[in-house]
Amino acid sequence: MLIIQKYGGTSVANPERIKNVAKRIARFQAQGHQVVVVVSAMSGETNRLIALCKEVQPACDPREMDVVISTGEQVTIGLLAMALKDIDIKAKSYTGGQVRILTDNTFTKARILAIDEANMRRDLNQGYVLVVAGFQGEDEEGNITTLGRGGSDTTGVALAAALKADECQIYTDVDGVYTTDPRVVPEARKLDTITFEEMLEMASLGSKVLQIRSVEFAGKYKVKLRVLSSFEDEGEGTLITVEEEKNMEQPIISGIAFNRDEAKITVLGVPDKPGIAYQILGAIAEANIDVDMIIQNVGQDGSTDFSFTVNRGDFVKAQKILEDMLPQVGARQVIGDNKICKVSAVGVGMRSHPGVASRMFKALAEEGINIQMISTSEIKISVVIDEKYLELAVRVLHRAFQLDQPS
Numbered sequence: 001m002l003i004i005q006k007y008g009g010t011s012v013a014n015p016e017r018i019k020n021v022a023k024r025i026a027r028f029q030a031q032g033h034q035v036v037v038v039v040s041a042m043s044g045e046t047n048r049l050i051a052l053c054k055e056v057q058p059a060c061d062p063r064e065m066d067v068v069i070s071t072g073e074q075v076t077i078g079l080l081a082m083a084l085k086d087i088d089i090k091a092k093s094y095t096g097g098q099v100r101i102l103t104d105n106t107f108t109k110a111r112i113l114a115i116d117e118a119n120m121r122r123d124l125n126q127g128y129v130l131v132v133a134g135f136q137g138e139d140e141e142g143n144i145t146t147l148g149r150g151g152s153d154t155t156g157v158a159l160a161a162a163l164k165a166d167e168c169q170i171y172t173d174v175d176g177v178y179t180t181d182p183r184v185v186p187e188a189r190k191l192d193t194i195t196f197e198e199m200l201e202m203a204s205l206g207s208k209v210l211q212i213r214s215v216e217f218a219g220k221y222k223v224k225l226r227v228l229s230s231f232e233d234e235g236e237g238t239l240i241t242v243e244e245e246k247n248m249e250q251p252i253i254s255g256i257a258f259n260r261d262e263a264k265i266t267v268l269g270v271p272d273k274p275g276i277a278y279q280i281l282g283a284i285a286e287a288n289i290d291v292d293m294i295i296q297n298v299g300q301d302g303s304t305d306f307s308f309t310v311n312r313g314d315f316v317k318a319q320k321i322l323e324d325m326l327p328q329v330g331a332r333q334v335i336g337d338n339k340i341c342k343v344s345a346v347g348v349g350m351r352s353h354p355g356v357a358s359r360m361f362k363a364l365a366e367e368g369i370n371i372q373m374i375s376t377s378e379i380k381i382s383v384v385i386d387e388k389y390l391e392l393a394v395r396v397l398h399r400a401f402q403l404d405q406p407s
Contacts, residue, residue: 001166002034002124006134006156009043010173011230012076015083021171021230022083025129029089034124036163038134038156039080041072046149062107066136066146070096073133073152081131091129094120096144101137101155103145110145112137112154112217115162132159150211157214161221168218168225169237170210175229176238177202177209179403180256184394187404193239194254196225201346201380202257215240252356253347253401256394262292262342263315264372264384266307267322269332272298279329280306283321289314293342293375293384303332307373309384312338340372341390344382345397357381363400369393 005025012018021037028035041049049069053060077093084091099120103110120130134152137145147154153170160168176190177199194202196219203212209227218225218240228237270276277296284291292309310318315338322334350356360381364371369392373384385393398404 001032002036002163003028004036004038004156004160004163004165004168005171006038006152006169007040007171007230008152008173009040009045011171012039012080013043015079017230018076018079019083019086022080022087022089024230024233025084026087026089029129036120036124036130036132036159036165037080038132038152038159039073039076040134040152041076045072045075063143066107066110066144070133070136070144070146073135077131077133084129084131089129090127091131092123093131093133095133096136096155097138097142099132099137099159101158103137103139103147105139105141105143105145107143108146109148110137110139111213112147112158115158117159117162120159120163147213151213153211153214154217157217157221157223157225160223161217166224168223170214170225170227171230172209172227173229173231174209174227175232175235176227177240177255179254180394180398181258184258184391185256185398185404188398189403189406191238191254192236193241195241195348197379198254198346198348199240201344201377202255251347251401251403252349252353253345253403254349255346256397256401256403257344257346258390258394259342260387260390261312262309262340262384263312263318263336263338264307264309264340265315265318265322265334265336266305267329267331267334268305269303270306271330272302272304276304276329277306280322280325281308283325284308284310284318287314287317287321289318293373293382295373306331309340309342309373339387340384341387342382342384343390343393343397344380345401346380348379350379350381359400360397363396364393367392367396369396 053065053068081091081093100116102114103112134155135147177194178188178190180188182188200215203210203215225240226237294308296306298304319336369389371383375382
């Protein structure tokens with residue numbers, strides 16, 4: 001089998017852990033598998049490098065920032081390759097550029113366009129374990145690019161797709177995907193399997209186990225994905241599957257996701273006319289700010305209140321853009337709230353089970369939790385609530401959908 005293994009920053013946080021990873025890889029190779037390893041920077045290293053950049057230039061130049069922060073993974077690949085050689089495993093390290101992971105030129109948030117896997121196949125056939133720097137690539141002009149935070153997951157899945165690997169294993173500090181964060185709900189259960197659709201929703205809604213782009217990639221290219229703990233030798237982790245089992249016991253809800261990094265902006269007294277939503281959100285999009293939930297309430301006086309949520313880090317910037325636009329739009333006022341959060345129930349079982357929304361709203365109402373915004377898709381229901389109720393809401397919904405019970 002050809003296996004891609006990805007190890008996060010906590011898994012390679014110090015020389016001792018790097019040596020433990022090398023021993024794990026050696027066991028897989030001893031079983032006859034070809035192994036490609038993707039690693040993140042050592043825990044805390046990327047934050048340290050970003051802080052250095054900001055000390056030198058507060059508004060960091062994106063191209064030069066990528067040059068600096070890509071060095072974190074370069075250190076790790078060299079150290080892991082040495083640890084493998086020290087236990088007599090043939091190993092070779094590769095930066096993103098050496099692999100020729102071709103990206104666009106959106107520095108700090110680049111997207112992978114293509115991967116030239118020829119050199120990797122040659123070295124695999126010669127018995128090497130390949131150690132690849134996650135999170136990075138290069139554009140057409142040879143500039144170093146990075147894929148955004150959590151981009152090492154995307155590198156691992158992209159390599160698995162390019163090499164047509166049998167499995168992509170994501171090693172992290174948890175032993176799988178849980179029904180919700182066990183730090184909030186101690187009764188949360190590890191899932192044996194979850195669908196790509198569910199995992200994509202969970203990742204987009206705040207679950208930090210996998211980076212959303214990596215799940216998109218895996219679903220698109222049908223990469224078999226498994227989440228495991230790098231601190232445990234036993235366990236099957238959680239397998240992320242293409243389709244749900246046609247099983248009568250399929251749970252209605254698979255998990256409760258939440259995201260604290262939310263802020264709400266409302267433009268009051270907006271003229272109710274065609275093109276107004278584009279006028280507002282177009283300016284936000286041009287500033288490279290992602291919008292999540294949107295609500296428009298039309299009043300009797302020909303005006304509307306237009307609300308949407310953004311990442312909390314973009315709150316001040318987005319609010320300033322809209323305040324500057326008020327005369328142009330003809331709106332009355334911009335107000336905001338950065339003390340909100342989003343809580344979501346996710347499950348493919350929703351498709352065949354009516355009444356999920358009413359069950360969710362009833363459980364929140366019984367605890368006196370007010371819902372500010374609602375968003376739905378075929379397999380998820382999300383609500384925006386006051387941040388102070390986040391943990392209570394997650395516990396209540398976890399219990400309401402009996403996620404603490406064995407499947």
